[in-house]
Amino acid sequence: MSHPVLRVGFVPGVEPDRFLRRWRTGRRPARLELLPVAWSRQEEALVGGEVDMVFARLPLNSPEPLHVVPLWEERPVVVVARDNVLTVLDDLGADDLTEEVEIPAQSLDDAADRIAVVATGVGYAPMPMSLARLHHRKDTEHRVLRDAKPTRVALVWPREADDPIRQEFVGVVRGRTARSSRS
Numbered sequence: 731m732s733h734p735v736l737r738v739g740f741v742p743g744v745e746p747d748r749f750l751r752r753w754r755t756g757r758r759p760a761r762l763e764l765l766p767v768a769w770s771r772q773e774e775a776l777v778g779g780e781v782d783m784v785f786a787r788l789p790l791n792s793p794e795p796l797h798v799v800p801l802w803e804e805r806p807v808v809v810v811a812r813d814n815v816l817t818v819l820d821d822l823g824a825d826d827l828t829e830e831v832e833i834p835a836q837s838l839d840d841a842a843d844r845i846a847v848v849a850t851g852v853g854y855a856p857m858p859m860s861l862a863r864l865h866h867r868k869d870t871e872h873r874v875l876r877d878a879k880p881t882r883v884a885l886v887w888p889r890e891a892d893d894p895i896r897q898e899f900v901g902v903v904r905g906r907t908a909r910s911s912r913s
Contacts, residue, residue, distance in 0.1 A: 735763050736760040736783070738783045739764075739775050740764060740766060741766075741772050741785060742839075743804070745860075746785060747764075749903050759895050759898065769787060770837060773790055773791065776796075783885060784886050786885075787884075788884055794888060796887065797892060798884045803882050804882070805859040806875045808855065809855045809870050809871070810873070813851070814854075816830070820874075821874040823877050830854050833847050833853045833855040844857070845865045885900060885903055
């Protein structure tokens with residue numbers, strides 16, 4: 731008899747491996763399948779049924795009613811060329827960037843392209859730290875942007891699709907073990 735499959739999407743920068751390992755430690759009612767999802771498609775993939783749940787970046791714009799379990803915040807950083815004078819600082823504020831050119835996001839999925847531009851010595855690119863690490867290059871560095879708002883990662887799924895398997899995965903993500911209660 732085959733187990734059902736729980737398809738969990740994750741946006742770039744999110745590393746769901748620890749949750750997969752926790753899921754596998756117990757006798758679970760479903761097999762877990764992890765699927766990468768572009769940040770720009772996180773809601774589309776969920777509402778369209780490509781995934782059952784998704785580790786998404788907030789805010790969401792879906793008209794569909796969703797369960798949203800906030801999980802962690804991602805520190806905001808700026809990526810600069812390795813030889814940029816700003817790399818002598820441990821962290822940066824808006825006042826440190828007044829003489830620099832911002833390479834703004836043209837889409838949610840262009841972090842690697844913006845980092846490539848920054849690597850040429852042109853400006854800086856703000857983004858969540860997890861994306862800066864994901865797309866790290868030897869010719870760039872990132873610094874925490876101390877006065878910027880962090881982004882938030884949440885586990886999201888459609889309200890009408892709530893079931894015991896999804897609730898068990900929420901428990902795994904929140905660190906509950908087979909012997910702990912939900913309270």
